[in-house]
Amino acid sequence: MANIQQVARLAGVSTATVSRFFAGQTVRSHEAIARAVSLLGYSPSLVARSLKSGRHHAIGVIVPDITNPFFASLVKGIESEARGSGFELILGNSDEDASIEASLVAAISQRVDGLIIAPVVEDDAAVAAFIAAGTPAVLVDREIVSGTTDAGGRNAHARRNVDCVLVDNAAGAALAVEHLSSLGHTAIAVISGPLDSTPGRARHAGFLDEMARLGLPMSDDLVRVSDFREAGGYTAMAELVDLPERPTAVFVANNLMAIGALRLLNDRQIPVPGSVSVVGFDDLSFAPLLNPPLTVIRRLDVLQGATAARLLLRRLLAKPGEDIVPERLSLPVELVIRGSTSRPNPEGTR
Amino acid sequence: MANIQQVARLAGVSTATVSRFFAGQTVRSHEAIARAVSLLGYSPSLVARSLKSGRHHAIGVIVPDITNPFFASLVKGIESEARGSGFELILGNSDEDASIEASLVAAISQRVDGLIIAPVVEDDAAVAAFIAAGTPAVLVDREIVSGTTDAGGRNAHARRNVDCVLVDNAAGAALAVEHLSSLGHTAIAVISGPLDSTPGRARHAGFLDEMARLGLPMSDDLVRVSDFREAGGYTAMAELVDLPERPTAVFVANNLMAIGALRLLNDRQIPVPGSVSVVGFDDLSFAPLLNPPLTVIRRLDVLQGATAARLLLRRLLAKPGEDIVPERLSLPVELVIRGSTSRPNPEGTR
DNA sequence: GCGCATACTGTAATCGATAACAGTGAGGTT
DNA sequence: AACCTCACTGTTATCGATTACAGTATGCGC
Numbered sequence: 041m042a043n044i045q046q047v048a049r050l051a052g053v054s055t056a057t058v059s060r061f062f063a064g065q066t067v068r069s070h071e072a073i074a075r076a077v078s079l080l081g082y083s084p085s086l087v088a089r090s091l092k093s094g095r096h097h098a099i100g101v102i103v104p105d106i107t108n109p110f111f112a113s114l115v116k117g118i119e120s121e122a123r124g125s126g127f128e129l130i131l132g133n134s135d136e137d138a139s140i141e142a143s144l145v146a147a148i149s150q151r152v153d154g155l156i157i158a159p160v161v162e163d164d165a166a167v168a169a170f171i172a173a174g175t176p177a178v179l180v181d182r183e184i185v186s187g188t189t190d191a192g193g194r195n196a197h198a199r200r201n202v203d204c205v206l207v208d209n210a211a212g213a214a215l216a217v218e219h220l221s222s223l224g225h226t227a228i229a230v231i232s233g234p235l236d237s238t239p240g241r242a243r244h245a246g247f248l249d250e251m252a253r254l255g256l257p258m259s260d261d262l263v264r265v266s267d268f269r270e271a272g273g274y275t276a277m278a279e280l281v282d283l284p285e286r287p288t289a290v291f292v293a294n295n296l297m298a299i300g301a302l303r304l305l306n307d308r309q310i311p312v313p314g315s316v317s318v319v320g321f322d323d324l325s326f327a328p329l330l331n332p333p334l335t336v337i338r339r340l341d342v343l344q345g346a347t348a349a350r351l352l353l354r355r356l357l358a359k360p361g362e363d364i365v366p367e368r369l370s371l372p373v374e375l376v377i378r379g380s381t382s383r384p385n386p387e388g389t390r
Numbered sequence: 391m392a393n394i395q396q397v398a399r400l401a402g403v404s405t406a407t408v409s410r411f412f413a414g415q416t417v418r419s420h421e422a423i424a425r426a427v428s429l430l431g432y433s434p435s436l437v438a439r440s441l442k443s444g445r446h447h448a449i450g451v452i453v454p455d456i457t458n459p460f461f462a463s464l465v466k467g468i469e470s471e472a473r474g475s476g477f478e479l480i481l482g483n484s485d486e487d488a489s490i491e492a493s494l495v496a497a498i499s500q501r502v503d504g505l506i507i508a509p510v511v512e513d514d515a516a517v518a519a520f521i522a523a524g525t526p527a528v529l530v531d532r533e534i535v536s537g538t539t540d541a542g543g544r545n546a547h548a549r550r551n552v553d554c555v556l557v558d559n560a561a562g563a564a565l566a567v568e569h570l571s572s573l574g575h576t577a578i579a580v581i582s583g584p585l586d587s588t589p590g591r592a593r594h595a596g597f598l599d600e601m602a603r604l605g606l607p608m609s610d611d612l613v614r615v616s617d618f619r620e621a622g623g624y625t626a627m628a629e630l631v632d633l634p635e636r637p638t639a640v641f642v643a644n645n646l647m648a649i650g651a652l653r654l655l656n657d658r659q660i661p662v663p664g665s666v667s668v669v670g671f672d673d674l675s676f677a678p679l680l681n682p683p684l685t686v687i688r689r690l691d692v693l694q695g696a697t698a699a700r701l702l703l704r705r706l707l708a709k710p711g712e713d714i715v716p717e718r719l720s721l722p723v724e725l726v727i728r729g730s731t732s733r734p735n736p737e738g739t740r
Numbered sequence: 741g742c743g744c745a746t747a748c749t750g751t752a753a754t755c756g757a758t759a760a761c762a763g764t765g766a767g768g769t770t
Numbered sequence: 771a772a773c774c775t776c777a778c779t780g781t782t783a784t785c786g787a788t789t790a791c792a793g794t795a796t797g798c799g800c
Contacts, residue, residue, distance in 0.1 A: 043756055054780045059758055068778065086500045087440045088756035091785050096437075098480075098501075106469070107462045116456050119483045123494075128501060130448075131481040133469045144473075150436045151448075151478060270675065299676050306679060324676070325620065326649050329656060331681030393786055404750045409788055418748065438786035441755050 042080035050076035099352060100152040102132040102144050104160055104268070108296055110322045110341050111158070114180065117345025118156055125353050127153075134160055136234075136268065142166035149175065154352045158182045161236040171202055176355040179204045180348040182238035183368075203351040204368040205344055209239050210246030212337040212373040213291065216319040217250040219335070219375055220289040224383050225317060229262040229287035231276040231297055240268070243293040243321060262287055266297055273300025281310060288316060288384035295322040298334060302380075306331075313382040323376060332379035339373045347371070392430035400426035449702060450502040452482040452494050454510055454618070458646055460672045460691050461508070464530065467695025468506055475703050477503075484510055486584075486618065492516035499525065504702045508532045511586040521552055526705040529554045530698040532588035553701040554718040555694055559589050562687035562723040563596030563641065566669040569685070569725055570639040571604050574733050575667060579612040579637035581626040581647055590618070593643040593671060612637055616647055623650025631660060638734035639667040645674055648684060652730075656681075663732040673726060682729035689723045697721070 048055045051072040061067045061074075062084055076082070090096050099122055103111040119129050130148055134141035138160045145166045148155070154176040159167050162185040171177050171184075183204050220228050230247045233240030244265070251258050261283055266272035273292060277300065280287060292298040298320030305312050312318055312332055320327070323338040347369065355364050398405045401422040411417045411424075412434055426432070440446050449472055453461040469479050480498055484491035488510045495516045498505070504526040509517050512535040521527050521534075533554050570578050580597045583590030594615070601608050611633055616622035623642060627650065630637060642648040648670030655662050662668055662682055670677070673688040697719065705714050 044758095045756080055757075056759080056781080057779060060779090063758085066778080083500070085441075085756050087437060087446075088785090089758080090437045091435075091441050091756080091787090092758050094785080101481075106456070106466050107459065109457065109459070109462075112457045112459075112462045115481070116483055119456070119481065120485075123482075123497075126497075128498065129481045131451075131465070131469065131479045132473075133466055135470075147473075147476075148478065150433070299679065302679050326674070326676060326680065329649065329652050329680050330676065331679060331683075333681075394788095395786080405787075406751080406789075407749060410749090413788085416748080435786050438755090439788080441757095441786080442788050444755080 041085075042082040044082070044084065046080055047073065047076045047082045050080065096151055096153050097126060098128040098130055098152045099349070099356070100130045100132065100145075100148040100155040100157070102134055102141060102148070102155070102157040104134050104136045104158055105296075106131070106133050108294075109324055110181075110295060113341035114158075114345035114348075117342035117347075118349040119345075121346045121349035121353070125357065127353070127356070136160055138164065138166070145170050149173075153356050154178070156180055156348050156352055159184055159237075161234070162238055162241065163236065174201060176201045176352060178202070178348045178352045179206075180344065181206065200363070200366060201355070203348075203355075203366050205348045205351065205371065206238065206369065207339045207344065207371045208373050209242035210249065212321055212339075213243045213246030213293070214250040215373065215375045216291045216321070216337055217247060217254065217256075219377065220291070220317060220319065220381065221254050221256060223289075223317065223381060225289040226256055227262070227285065227287040227384075228256060228289045228291065229264070229280050231264045231266050231273055231280070231290060231292045231301060233266065233268040233293050233297070235265055237268075239321075240265075240293065247291055247293075261285075268294050268296060270296045270300035270303070273297025274304045275300075277301035277304040281305070281308065281316070286316070289318070289381070290316060291319050291321075293321050295320055295324055295336075298336075299324075302330065302334070312380050314385055317381040317384070319381060327376075328378060330380075335378045335381040336376050337373050338376045339371055344371055391435075392432040394432070394434065396430055397423065397426045397432045400430065446501055446503050447476060448478040448480055448502045449699070449706070450480045450482065450495075450498040450505040450507070452484055452491060452498070452505070452507040454484050454486045454508055455646075456481070456483050458644075459674055460531075460645060463691035464508075464695035464698075467692035467697075468699040469695075471696045471699035472703070475707065477703070477706070486510055488514065488516070495520050499523070503706050504528070506530055506698050506702055509534055509587075511584070512588055512591070513586065521549055524551060526551045526702060528552070528698045528702045529556075530694065531556065550713070550716060551705070553698075553705075553716050555698045555701065555721065556588065556719065557689045557694065557721045558723050559592035560596030560599065562671055562689075563593040563643070564600040565723065565725045566641045566671070566687055567597060567600040567604065567606075569727065570641070570667060570669065570731065571606060573639075573667070573731060575639040576606055577612070577635065577637040577639070577734075578606060579614070579630050579640045581614045581616050581623055581630070581640060581642045581651060583616065583618040583643050583647070585615060587618075589671075590615075590643065597641055597643075611635075618644050618646060620646045620650035620653070623647025624654045625650075627651035627654040631655070631658065631666070637666070639669070639731070641669050641671075643671050645670055645672040645686075648686075649674075652680065652684070663730050664735055667731040667734070669731060677726075678728060680730075685728045685731040686726050687723050688726045689721055694721055 044055045044058050048058045053069050101118055122129055132144035141160050149170055156178045158181040164184050167184055232244040235241045264276035266276045292301050320334050320336040323336045327334040394405045394408050398408045403419050407417055451468055472479055482494035491510050499520055506528045508531045514534050517534055582594040585591045614626035616626045642651050670684050670686040673686045677684040
């Protein structure tokens with residue numbers, strides 16, 4: 041790879057002039073430089089530029105599980121938006137593990153101008169430290185409630201360099217309960233995600249609140265806290281169907297657990313929605329093709345990623361000194377009714 | 391962020407000594423340096439190291455569609471393997487578009503030590519140029535048959551710096567045909583991917599070869615060349631079911647098109663496998679839950695990604711001068727029989 | 741006490757680009 | 771002719787680390 045010195049020598053000018061040529065300034069030896077550049081196939085070294093400028097033209101993206109279709113769509117949205125502004129994407133997969141996430145953040149932070157992250161837990165020291173260091177960040181899908189170093193009681197959002205792109209989890213859970221209740225269900229169970237993550241906690245709370253608001257009975261048996269994974273949904277559903285008083289409907293708080301839950305019902309040959317109605321959270325391209333087609337709470341996943349990227353880029357492209365007001369967006373959700381929910385069967389088919 | 395000068399000053403040594411300390415050499419002022427480092431929270435600048443060494447400790451990954459579960463799994467396998475060796479992942483999504491891919495390769499190539507790519511087409515000038523530049527690369531799932539700059543008739547694999555991790559596409563297609571034929575089908579159609587991509591071409595050829603080998607009739611009507619996208623599968627299947635002589639079975643050459651095809655059959659209320667049997671290529675975690683459960687050709691996707699990463703890392707971690715023999719692996723596939731295939735219905739239910 | 745090997749240390753050049761600063765020359769004004 | 775402005779150019783320090791090279795100190799043997 042040629043360097044700027046060789047170009048300068050070939051064009052008979054100084055390196056400063058070549059640098060100015062690439063910065064778009066008017067230069068007398070315009071043509072000679074252009075000729076030298078194409079002859080040598082020169083292109084300025086990004087690393088040298090980075091060293092001088094301190095900017096990397098890259099953003100870090102850390103998700104808990106890239107094989108979850110929701111996060112894949114999120115990344116796709118981020119990718120196309122970032123690329124459009126000339127930023128590269130550095131991807132990390134935390135596998136829902138806070139310690140992996142911490143090492144990812146540490147490894148990535150030196151190479152990026154900003155970070156888009158769906159933190160594993162809400163009390164996330166590594167991410168809080170990154171944010172405290174002043175690097176712009178966007179929390180997506182999940183937020184951080186308080187940094188460990190934060191004695192003053194302010195939470196991470198009080199910081200000036202963090203935006204947040206969430207989804208209305210509580211409203212989604214409430215929509216699910218409302219729908220099931222309107223069909224006549226009263227024994228409604230929930231399979232929640234980890235309660236120390238935003239969507240886990242918020243969907244859980246939204247579910248319980250709506251149950252209480254509608255005056256529906258609730259018992260600990262009907263509440264299963266799982267892990268957002270397919271196997272976790274499978275196990276949790278197994279526990280629910282084995283209850284002496286089996287619920288007639290289940291709200292499953294994410295897509296992978298919903299698949300796991302359906303798989304168990306399928307394995308046990310328990311009719312859906314005949315015996316148990318199921319509502320999932322997050323749509324899947326193939327949800328209409330499932331047996332039965334899955335009723336879900338839907339959001340615009342690619343858009344959510346693109347929004348997060350736009351918020352981050354807004355900071356990265358801002359003039360120095362410009363003060364940017366942190367945003368905390370909550371995107372809407374909607375109920376998509378398909379075949380996995382129906383009126384409860386009075387006989388309680390087993 | 392502190393720099394090496396500040397550490398050196400605080401520890402009362404020269405920068406060279408600090409540098410040696412980080413390189414693991416024995417140093418007299420060991421403790422003083424360690425104290426200065428932790429006091430300042432210093433960590434060596436990766437950018438400065440990159441500039442000096444020319445290495446980036448990063449690998450580029452370019453896939454056609456990250457929302458395709460196969461590629462998501464592939465990326466996951468690459469990620470965990472790369473991370474284990476301290477390499478970052480720079481991700482690009484080419485959206486099955488060769489011109490996007492070309493700009494991705496150009497943008498990424500300066501930041502990475504090697505590239506893992508599933509090229510959009512087999513005759514891919516941008517990727518061929520990248521490889522010709524001498525940067526190590528691994529072609530995964532798809533290969534490049536000939537570089538445009540390659541007048542000598544040697545193809546890209548003759549180059550010393552490229553490995554290839556494919557899957558036995560032809561065998562997979564043959565397995566599908568065999569299975570359908572053994573059930574009694576004779577009017578078997580195919581929905582292929584783009585014939586200028588490796589899996590598109592190889593599965594197509596494997597299908598036709600096996601049909602010919604078994605002496606099954608073939609007509610142009612039964613061959614649909616599509617685009618590996620869900621919408622493409624939908625359209626292609628629409629054309630097939632509208633044929634005057636509707637086929638009784640269809641081999642769909644990838645997972646997304648299979649979903650599209652099933653969606654059409656679902657929309658038109660055409661019974662599967664009653665009226666049409668369907669075999670897809672590439673399993674999906676939810677394939678057993680589809681209506682009907684989808685019969686597929688399966689491979690080990692995460693392993694394929696991990697294998698590609700290992701082959702690349704082998705080159706990146708090699709001592710200079712060490713000659714590494716290029717590998718061209720073809721991973722096995724298997725047939726997973728589920729509910730979407732059955733004996734043909736003699737009445738030709740419509 | 742001298743010579744010498746060993747073990748560590750500092751100085752300075754280097755990677756490749758950028759930008760502050762100080763020219764240089766052409767053209768216009770008086 | 772003297773002077774000024776304007777537009778461009780070259781020199782050089784800088785970003786932060788690495789490393790070749792030269793240098794210093796220590797211990798050992800004689």
